[in-house]
Amino acid sequence: MRITIPHLGNVYLAVKILFDSLGLDYVIPPLNSREALSLGSKYSPEEICLPFKLMVGNYIAGVESGADTVLLVGSCGPCRFGEYPELQIRIMKQLGYDVDFIVLDPVQSIGLNELFKRIRKVGLESGKSALSKIGSVFLAYNAMRLIDEIEASAHAIAGYETNPGEAKNLLSSCKKEVFSCSDPVKAVKILNQYRNRIKTIPADYSKKPLKIAVMGEIYTVIEPFSNLYIEDILMDMGVSTVRRLTPTWWLKDMLLKTINLNSRELLKASNEFLPLYIGGHARECIGEAVLAAKEQMDGAIQIFPMGCMPEIVSKSILPSIAQKKKLPVLSLVVDEMTGEAGYLTRIEAFLDLLERRREHVCTRC
């Protein structure tokens, strides 16, 4: 069994560490690119959302390099993400690829037994003992947590650094180094080193950079290719960004959801505007906007794929939050047709607006 996975931001690094330490055979497809997107949109239904298309592109690349099993997480509604495997299995079959799909659905909808059965399918391939398997899982989780932390610090420090571009360079060399290291324990060590290094980047905290919250649909927010590397763009422009939705957050959220203790802070903040779960991460998006206003950020950028049902609801609520909480919000819709020039112009214009707003209007005095 050779396993492949679809891309989601930096998850591939943690998955690589997991599989390396479990001793499993795997293929990590090349990072998302124009090719993956054009392959994916060629074979996907026309109106499906962007993540679906990119994922199909990943599967094809993975299977072409020898994988025979796709491992992915699922959900059971009400957003389209839950129907992904149904269609993707058919598409892959129709293209003549013989692949097995292992879909890890949430416990609430398929039950603990079925979930364990699916996990065991992967687990049996590994020759390690049960104890060392648990150790591997914790090692991978730790790696994921470290990567998210490094990324968050890099994004936060970008506005303050004395030598512009240092945080960005450090982040990219960190990813490269971890990916080329095949010893899982050493990889985690590297991550630890980078975490310390990123904290010691020379920075001038007397600067007052723009602070922006990046929020919206989880895939397009986390996967840099799908949002045209917005966080890198903002880092280049010397803007500090905060993003609450990370793979680690998602994992915690999924686990704690079973006992209804997930992300209390976000949900509490969203209560005023959207008191119910409506699928996807619409409620979290609303909560993030409210919290961003509370933390006196300069603005927020919402990103979602064209046609994303939950985020359309949150987009219609955001103007009210913008008005009541005095938080400028820019909504960006991405799909396979998004052009870079138009996208950049809008971000630049938004940043200009935020800067001027700070200079002229006495919003917070």
Add this chain to the structure above:
Amino acid sequence: MRIGIPKGLLYYRYHAFFETFFSELGSEIIVSEQTNKDILDMGVQFCVDEACLPVKVFHGHAASIKDRCDYLIIPRIMSICKKEYICPKFCGLPEMIIHSIPSVPKVSVDPLYMRNDKELFKWCLSAGSAVTRDSAAIKKAFVSAKKAQKKSRTGIIEPGRRLTVMLAGHPYVVNDDYLNMGIFNKLRAKGIGIITEEFVSDGETREEVKRLVKKPFWTFQRRIFGAACVLIKKNLINGIIYLSSFACGIDSVIIDLIRHFVGDFPMLVIKLDEHTGEAGVDTRVEAFIDMLERRVLNENYNPSPRECVLSGQNPV
């Protein structure tokens, strides 16, 4: 008290229930007009750009009656069958209305689960409490509303002279004469029989979706996909006309599923949005009907994919 009920979305399915319930409680009911140009324009003006056409039209309906009523019924229908949903936009509908339309009156915001009487009654209690405090009266109104709902039927079944097509799509698109561009009359004029998904039983659709890898979690996905497969299997239809609204997330999945399962069985997908012109739709429907006629009447050609469906194998 004047109760406003917008004539959009699942009004087409549950209007008997809502109207009877509130009129039994002794309130005046104001239903918005049939969808028309003004309502559509208002909807486009107020609603968020990315939303689908039926949601925009619903905004228009709500805006058209908001000044004439004291209480607006925006049912937040979470689910109408056990373990199934409708669409995320339905779950956030009251919020969409409140935050998009200026100066709306009081709106019903409680979640409405129609899975069983108990949960439905819970909603009625909270919605009815705006009109009266008398819970016995609410109970009475609830019972007669349920009766009225049982009697009412949506959907159309009409025998045709030679051909029958299935009009597939969400009930709020298929049954809205403005959104569907009067397609019923167009087909009637050509002597084409019509059948909609309502005439296939729940049990049959449930049986049909067992062939899928994953149990569908949208009620209309199960209903429409299941009904299309059942009708083809029973040889009751010659083609499918799918009325789909642009950017409808659920349709994007259903249409693809139907295509996978029926192979080259004739299906015409008409995408509707606020820019759709009637002439283009007419041309496509006419061409589709011509094609069906030639296929069925002249060549007497029976499609092979149907045999695939019959034998239960997957033509993929």
